[in-house]
Amino acid sequence: MEKYTQALPPHSPLHSPQNNSEALSRSPSLPQPAAVLSASLPSSPTTPYSYLHFTSTPRASGGSHCLSPSTVSDQDDLTCLSWLHQRGNLLPLQPLPKITTLPQTLDPIPVQQLPSSGAKPPYSFSSLIFMAIEDSAEKRLPVKGIYEWIVDNFPYYKEAPGGWRNSVRHNLSLSKSFQRIHRDKSQVRQTSSQNFLNSLVYAD
DNA sequence: ATCGCATTAAACAAGA
DNA sequence: CTCTTGTTTAATGCGA
Numbered sequence: 435m436e437k438y439t440q441a442l443p444p445h446s447p448l449h450s451p452q453n454n455s456e457a458l459s460r461s462p463s464l465p466q467p468a469a470v471l472s473a474s475l476p477s478s479p480t481t482p483y484s485y486l487h488f489t490s491t492p493r494a495s496g497g498s499h500c501l502s503p504s505t506v507s508d509q510d511d512l513t514c515l516s517w518l519h520q521r522g523n524l525l526p527l528q529p530l531p532k533i534t535t536l537p538q539t540l541d542p543i544p545v546q547q548l549p550s551s552g553a554k555p556p557y558s559f560s561s562l563i564f565m566a567i568e569d570s571a572e573k574r575l576p577v578k579g580i581y582e583w584i585v586d587n588f589p590y591y592k593e594a595p596g597g598w599r600n601s602v603r604h605n606l607s608l609s610k611s612f613q614r615i616h617r618d619k620s621q622v623r624q625t626s627s628q629n630f631l632n633s634l635v636y637a638d
Numbered sequence: 639a640t641c642g643c644a645t646t647a648a649a650c651a652a653g654a
Numbered sequence: 655c656t657c658t659t660g661t662t663t664a665a666t667g668c669g670a
Contacts, residue, residue, distance in 0.1 A: 597647065607662080650661085
């Protein structure tokens with residue numbers, strides 16, 4: 435039915451005052467955002483979804499703006515997560531043993547700095563979503579898959595009230611860094627609700 | 639004090 | 655009808 439791909443805004447969630455400071459306080463070795471994503475944005479969340487594809491391109495030097503050559507306005511989008519494509523910014527902070535492409539230059543985060551199973555992860559929902567998607571084989575996930583990834587990797591959310599799922603969906607809708615992808619009808623559910631759930635996909 | 643962002647809650651619509 | 659997904663709005667808290 436539908437899928438999502440990632441678009442681009444300029445400032446990272448972790449760059450935001452609240453979460454960034456918190457995350458950085460627990461992980462001083464986090465590098466500054468340095469990746470950029472080249473893409474175009476859907477005209478509107480309410481317009482028919484298209485099958486846009488995005489590529490990430492490395493940026494020469496630091497800074498916190500997206501440098502999408504095609505859409506200058508994107509640089510002003512405060513929901514940009516393109517820098518997250520430099521996954522080293524996040525993954526060293528949390529348990530993602532499956533990831534094997536971490537930059538060698540990044541220092542591992544001391545265990546004691548990682549959130550305990552009962553502590554709320556020091557990541558914004560945007561970051562969690564991004565990590566979930568990045569950790570998926572196809573770089574795309576259904577909403578349900580995002581929920582599951584978060585729960586699997588951050589046990590805090592196993593016990594947390596269900597409101598965080600609403601927040602996840604809220605972020606998916608609000609952030610232009612995530613794009614909805616419509617699945618091919620040939621791939622869309624057979625009949626069950628489970629398949630329906632899998633038909634909604636987010637990707638970066 | 640103000641601004642921007644993240645979080646949270648809630649309402650509502652649509653689809654299965 | 656129920657559940658899930660998706661969108662939108664509003665309130666709140668925090669840091670700069």
